[in-house]
Amino acid sequence: MAKTIKEINEKIRKGKAVVVTAEEIIDLVEKKGVKAVAKEVDVVTTGTFGPMCSSGVYLNLGHAKPKIKLGGGKAYLNDVPVYTGFAAVDVYLGATALPDDDPRNKVYPGEFKYGGGHVIEDLVAGKDVRLKATAYGTDCYPRKEIETLINIKDLNEVVLYNPRNAYQNYNVAVNLSDRVIYTYMGVLQPNLGNANYCSAGQLSPLLNDPYYETIGIGTRIFLGGAIGYVAWSGTQHNPTVKRTKNGVPKAPAGTVAVIGDLKKMSPDWLVGTTFTGYGVTSTVGIGIPIPILNEKILKYTAVKDSQIYAQIVDYSEAYPKGLPGSLGEVNYEQLTSGKIRVKGKEVPAAGLSSYAKAREIAQILKGWIEKGKFLLTEPVEYLPSVDSGQTFKPLKERPVK
Amino acid sequence: MAKKRIVLNFPHSLVDKPITYHLVKDYDLIINILRARVTPREEGLLVLEVTGDKRDLDRGIKFLKDLGIKIESLAQDIKWNEKKCTHCGVCLAICPTEAFIMDRKSRRISFDKERCIVCENCLRACPYKAIEILF
Numbered sequence: 001m002a003k004t005i006k007e008i009n010e011k012i013r014k015g016k017a018v019v020v021t022a023e024e025i026i027d028l029v030e031k032k033g034v035k036a037v038a039k040e041v042d043v044v045t046t047g048t049f050g051p052m053c054s055s056g057v058y059l060n061l062g063h064a065k066p067k068i069k070l071g072g073g074k075a076y077l078n079d080v081p082v083y084t085g086f087a088a089v090d091v092y093l094g095a096t097a098l099p100d101d102d103p104r105n106k107v108y109p110g111e112f113k114y115g116g117g118h119v120i121e122d123l124v125a126g127k128d129v130r131l132k133a134t135a136y137g138t139d140c141y142p143r144k145e146i147e148t149l150i151n152i153k154d155l156n157e158v159v160l161y162n163p164r165n166a167y168q169n170y171n172v173a174v175n176l177s178d179r180v181i182y183t184y185m186g187v188l189q190p191n192l193g194n195a196n197y198c199s200a201g202q203l204s205p206l207l208n209d210p211y212y213e214t215i216g217i218g219t220r221i222f223l224g225g226a227i228g229y230v231a232w233s234g235t236q237h238n239p240t241v242k243r244t245k246n247g248v249p250k251a252p253a254g255t256v257a258v259i260g261d262l263k264k265m266s267p268d269w270l271v272g273t274t275f276t277g278y279g280v281t282s283t284v285g286i287g288i289p290i291p292i293l294n295e296k297i298l299k300y301t302a303v304k305d306s307q308i309y310a311q312i313v314d315y316s317e318a319y320p321k322g323l324p325g326s327l328g329e330v331n332y333e334q335l336t337s338g339k340i341r342v343k344g345k346e347v348p349a350a351g352l353s354s355y356a357k358a359r360e361i362a363q364i365l366k367g368w369i370e371k372g373k374f375l376l377t378e379p380v381e382y383l384p385s386v387d388s389g390q391t392f393k394p395l396k397e398r399p400v401k
Numbered sequence: 402m403a404k405k406r407i408v409l410n411f412p413h414s415l416v417d418k419p420i421t422y423h424l425v426k427d428y429d430l431i432i433n434i435l436r437a438r439v440t441p442r443e444e445g446l447l448v449l450e451v452t453g454d455k456r457d458l459d460r461g462i463k464f465l466k467d468l469g470i471k472i473e474s475l476a477q478d479i480k481w482n483e484k485k486c487t488h489c490g491v492c493l494a495i496c497p498t499e500a501f502i503m504d505r506k507s508r509r510i511s512f513d514k515e516r517c518i519v520c521e522n523c524l525r526a527c528p529y530k531a532i533e534i535l536f
């Protein structure tokens with residue numbers, strides 16, 4: 001019997017909704033069967049906690065006296081440059097931004113100790129942050145310099161807005177070369193020394209709703225420890241990749257853009273992150289609830305690690321050169337066992353995404369819904385799915401005359 | 402039987418001395434070389450696991466010290482900060498001695514200092530600065 005989101009919300013309000021995590025649902029369906037569980041369960045909660053580089057925060061700093069126009073000028077938070085191409089005191093702080101004087105990879109591999117992701121963590125933690133800015137001065141905004149401490153609690157708006165998060169599946173990175181390489185997939189030891197993957201697998205939000213039948217624009221979610229929303233499909237959203245029989249993409253596919261009030265979030269779920277030799281980023285915690293509207297949607301949420309496949313990609317050559325092809329497929333049961341086989345060799349495998357934290361997020365979200373604190377939403381608009389034909393295009397370079 | 406993990410720092414002048422041979426032959430010790438690094442004109446570094454009779458072990462270590470080798474015990478060098486650890490697991494695949502283990506059920510990491518040979522692989526690999534080296 002099909003349910004509606006309205007009916008489920010009615011139960012949530014009364015504290016009667018049956019909520020389980022995307023991990024718990026697997027056993028439940030195996031024991032009781034799809035029919036019975038579809039009746040019994042109202043919501044399945046998912047979670048993911050991994051480095052997500054397309055993340056950032058926009059802040060409205062408030063006007064100083066006399067006023068300064070940062071737009072078109074230069075501004076820094078704890079020496080990390082922020083984007084100023086907006087009105088006078090709106091700036092955007094990106095997760096991968098680095099201080100101008102950071103040596104980067106000059107001394108290889110660079111250490112990348114502090115950057116945008118760390119400023120975000122400090123802001124959320126309620127620490128004072130140093131704002132330093134210069135401007136060109138106008139009649140209405142005469143001031144040309146400012147240096148002051150700021151604190152998140154005193155600012156007007158501080159909003160986390162991430163253009164691409166929660167990748168539906170990802171690559172498994174290996175290194176076929178004979179030297180250590182430093183990538184956004186971590187340190188990769190030579191000659192297939194290790195393999196790094198990055199997905200919460202069976203707990204991951206979009207892997208539990210493979211065709212985006214419930215997750216869409218306006219979906220209320222767990223974001224960084226508070227309530228957030230899906231704002232749009234994420235950049236590089238690519239629904240048309242190869243899928244298994246049960247609909248699960250076998251390569252990086254869908255993504256979401258998310259938004260939420262940073263003032264309500266917690267540094268436990270927005271962690272400044274360093275990849276030696278690569279750069280800095282932010283590790284973001286996201287959890288998305290999936291309403292069990294019918295048996296089909298339930299079946300999707302019962303997907304387990306052994307049914308989710310990822311492509312093994314060489315990050316020493318194939319990835320940087322943009323060459324197609326994969327060294328093979330593995331499923332997440334194999335990956336989480338800690339050992340996979342690549343080209344006949346046994347390779348230790350590890351995740352960049354924390355399964356323990358993903359599980360915690362799914363549990364927290366479950367608690368919110370059970371207590372009636374979190375209601376589900378009907379998407380305002382759905383994300384482009386397979387029928388959209390949308391693909392992820394490379395950049396075509398053309399000669400500049 | 403006693404076991405010790407030690408870090409030997411020795412000057413260039415001692416690099417060509419067969420010290421492990423003496424430890425085996427004269428003091429009846431079992432030697433397991435965990436890590437070795439000798440750079441030209443610089444100091445040599447050797448990380449050993451030494452097993453043997455307690456008295457022989459002490460005598461062997463005294464022999465090394467008398468040669469002018471600086472000896473540190475290994476166990477304290479790498480510190481895992483559980484509070485900062487996100488239990489991502491990156492360190493698992495990069496540690497040559499499986500000093501980090503993940504509990505299959507809880508999916509949480511634990512660190513076994515005893516297995517660590519201070520190769521420093523995990524220091525660079527941990528994205529959350531949860532691993533520190535203490536000097």
Ligand code: SF4
Nearest residue numbers: 486487489490492527
């Ligand atoms: S790499 Fe760092 S954060 Fe990740 S599990 Fe190991 S110690 Fe913890």
Ligand code: SF4
Nearest residue numbers: 496517518520521523
């Ligand atoms: S330094 Fe780190 S990687 Fe190396 S042995 Fe110790 S724990 Fe393992």
